Amino acid sequence: MTQLRKRVLEELERRNYSQATVHAYVSGIRRFAEYFHRSPDQLGCEHVRKYQLHLVQERKLHPRTVMIQMAALRFLFLKVLKRRYSRDDLPLPKLLRRQVPTVLSRDEVLRLIDSTANLRHRTILMALYSTGMRRSELCHLRTEDIDKERMVIRIRQGKGGKDREVPLSPKLLDQLRTYYRSLKSKTGWIFPSLQRRRSDQPITAKAIWHACREATRRAGITKSVHPHTLRHSFATHLLDSGAELPTIQILLGHADVRDTMIYLHVSTRKLRAVPNPLDTLEIAGESAERAAS
Secondary structure: OOHHHHHHHHHHHHOOOOHHHHHHHHHHHHHHHHHHOOOHHHOOHHHHHHHHHHHHHHOOOOHHHHHHHHHHHHHHHHHHOOOOOOHHHOOOOOOOOOOOOOOOOHHHHHHHHHOOOOHHHHHHHHHHHHHOOOHHHHHOOEHHHEEOOOOEEEEOOOHHHOOEEEEOOHHHHHHHHHHHHHOOOOOOEOOEOOOHHHOOOEOOHHHHHHHHHHHHHHHOOOOOOOHHHHHHHHHHHHHHOOOOHHHHHHHHOOOOHHHHHHHHHOOHHHHHHOOOHHHHOOOOOHHHHHHHO
16 A cells, blocks of 8 residues: 555544445545556646546546545645645536426336346345345445344445435345345355455445446346436335335435435326316317217
8 A cells, every 4th residue: 555545544533434435535545646657646736627627528436436436636736735825726617407307117127137137136136126235235234234124224334424224125125035045155245356465345336336237238128227326216206106205215315305305306196196288278169079979
């Protein structure tokens, strides 16, 4: 471990950042250094400007992804290296208005799960859809987090470093038992890494993304599907089934209910409950047409 990486990790730990943020910042700083083939402490604002243009123009990354990368570089230069840069020297991209999320129908979720390549992938997708977990939360799920007595799953250190519990579906519990019995070595992780050099570590977020992408291809689903799509589908289907917004907020671990309210835009139950204005009009000649038919 380099001295600079050690300092970055110490500063992140000192501020009690979540493991997801630690991973994102360390990875972002590493990619920045790899792009210029130099240590980050030898780079400056002009390098940041060129790198940001590379992310936007060449890699065409989503503004939110670029923002995370820039936040990592801000942390590096301002908090770790103590450079006297202004925030204008390290600008964050303006985020577009939040778009309505992609949601799968129940039939599409079924097709997705039925199209998984193996038992491990099937269990991953069932867990994502059944709990609404973020993929980073699923990565760090351990055997002791499965409470069979109370039928809940404990999600530790979620976004914002908060713990929460979600209901454990009996169907998911059966699936987890079948899957866990198939593991050759038990490390404590529900989904351990399959790489020999990382055998004591959990699965990576990229591996979960790959499981979702492969199942989408095999199912012939043309929508853009990623692990978070199953979280969106979980929340929307709960709302369609009559669950109240505050309950869904708690299950998703949202600090602000406004983050949960976006699912009102895609809930078919809510949409169907609102009368169409055309149906409220008594259009002339309509009765005669119905009588003639």
